[in-house]
Amino acid sequence: MNQGALACRAAGLSTAFPAPHFPSELDADVIAFDSGFAYPKVLPELSQFAINALSAHREESLQYAPPQGSPELRDWIAGYMNADGCQVSADHILIAGGAKHGIDLICRLLLDEGDSLVVTAPTYFTCIPIFRSFGAHVLEVGHDAEGLRVDELAALFNRLKAAGTALPKFVYNVVDFHNPTGATMTLARREALVELCAREGVFIVEDNPYRRVRFTGEAVPTLKALDRDDTVIHVGTFSKLIAPGLRIGWVAAHPELIARMMQLKSDGGACPFTQRIIYDFCRSGAFEAHVTKVQAVYREHRDRMLTAVRRWLPTAAIDEPDGGYYLWLDFPPGFDGDAFAAEAAARKVNILAGSRFFAGPGGGYPRNRGPAANSVRLSYSYETLQRIDEGVERLARIYAKMAA
């Protein structure tokens, strides 16, 4: 092969295929606590919507479609966000092929090689390689039960300014049921974050896939709802409320940013067929009833896993999440989360080591790593209640053996 032509970003990439990981690839006896897969039984019945899309909206569904996305779906999303405190219109919305595609487009817009951005420590691990693929420096600030440490962020900005270094292009954060810790950012922190970033001219990328997957407590306004200066670029998705396989998410931002992102969107537009299915599902009575069902089902899953972990893994500290898909387990100091995850995989329980969620030393700033090495993240979304019990029991046996 042309090795000379590969002396570029390709040179740093593995040439091996990833290990099996997705539900369709797993043996039946593997328990998947690793990723935020949908619970199969809560996936909605969409056949009538698909038939309608392929008959009443046949040409729209099968033809090339505008890259900004369906005007009707964009209008619905704007209304959905405005009912949640935002002030946006269809012009603020860009439909993407899932939330990750939206984040990718934001990176294309804002990141040049050598730019920096900020994430929490820990953060959503899938985003770290996306950010790095743009040649960006990933800086970490601390995160606690109240969310991103805005005081640390302000101190970081001050250090950078004192050193004559450019500020980060954006702060990436999951404010509701934070991935991986499950914590929800307080209103005071949210207001402080938006105010700080607006003042300093740094965008905020609010990744909010779990917004409606809330079981307990009152909703706190989204960062986008608090945004007065177009500082916040909001990323939403239908993956958690309808079905991840349909691959439809969105970006909500100032129309000038949306227009620019469209010029960097070279994929020919998100699938108009699945957009039509989602739009018709959303405007039907089925949507709100389905959201209620989703909340009830995942609440039951969370409760079951909390009970099992408290019973079988009592040394793990857990902050009970008010929503989302994940539990973050902190084991006593000295425990090796990486070894635990490796051993669990060998015993056919897939979990993620806490260390996966840290961007690592970035630009010479303190890592704020805290309890990473002795932590793991478990997802309760995919497995049945019975298998949640079984998986946690298996983990407890591994834990006992490792602690012995």
Place this chain on the structure above:
Amino acid sequence: MNQGALACRAAGLSTAFPAPHFPSELDADVIAFDSGFAYPKVLPELSQFAINALSAHREESLQYAPPQGSPELRDWIAGYMNADGCQVSADHILIAGGAKHGIDLICRLLLDEGDSLVVTAPTYFTCIPIFRSFGAHVLEVGHDAEGLRVDELAALFNRLKAAGTALPKFVYNVVDFHNPTGATMTLARREALVELCAREGVFIVEDNPYRRVRFTGEAVPTLKALDRDDTVIHVGTFSKLIAPGLRIGWVAAHPELIARMMQLKSDGGACPFTQRIIYDFCRSGAFEAHVTKVQAVYREHRDRMLTAVRRWLPTAAIDEPDGGYYLWLDFPPGFDGDAFAAEAAARKVNILAGSRFFAGPGGGYPRNRGPAANSVRLSYSYETLQRIDEGVERLARIYAKMAA
């Protein structure tokens, strides 16, 4: 807004939304000869396949799916390519959200800022901004009725080597029913191109969306079929044979390149639902019968437009294409294709000026532009036979007025 944070690639992008262009956005009296939209009446009946995907394959269709794509569909594609002279397996195939998404992934893999690549003059205009968005220099070589001028490419390589400049990362080409000229590259040129690029360590990106949309003449082996050294990265799509709205295409390349591209693919995988529909359609008897129908329908469209252009626009020189969706019209020297396209749009016939298909002065090399300014491209794919007549007549009236 945070103007400081926009002092990056965003600074060079327009903040205006594009003009209406897609079928769903157009007034009924606008005749769309501009883009390669599917003829609505040739879109297949897919309802039964959608219902099957949402019942027998419900979880697979709606769940997160492996980023390389469905193993069954990859296997089918490998067989489909091998029946056309290639030697690939499912490991060589990466499913993408359409061919443009595949090209985007190839750029991510191979292009660093400042790298160069080669296109024909003219070339598929949509790719030019994709290539430029990676900060790459787009170099042009000439193109004639036999396809890419391999002699010019060799001379370009020699000039670059003599100047101590890095060779291009890849040569991008549409060898079958070239977009926009309609020309099909001869076997001798194909062999020479693959041999030259293999020797010089330059990849070839073979974009071949129209491969099976052939009306006349014998198929010439694809570049991938002639490839002995993994020099060719082939891009295919179901958009032209089934439906563009399903947004499924593929990249075929050495597995080490595929594995690397997967790490740069941050979109969470192409839609498993539309992949399942396509796979079941392809392995049914419906697929080959449908391809035959597609060929017959677009042949009728081509013939109708050829007749109309010869009758109503007799000063336009045309090379009759053996397949694909487009006619390239060269008007006499001095004619202004840009003004013609603008005037046609004002009279509700959308066409593309020939100048759109040239990457412009690139890196100081001769433009080889030839007849760009006095050319236009017409697509015969989307409109009915009657509207093909009507559109060409409208164009003839505009032409007569401009020539007067």
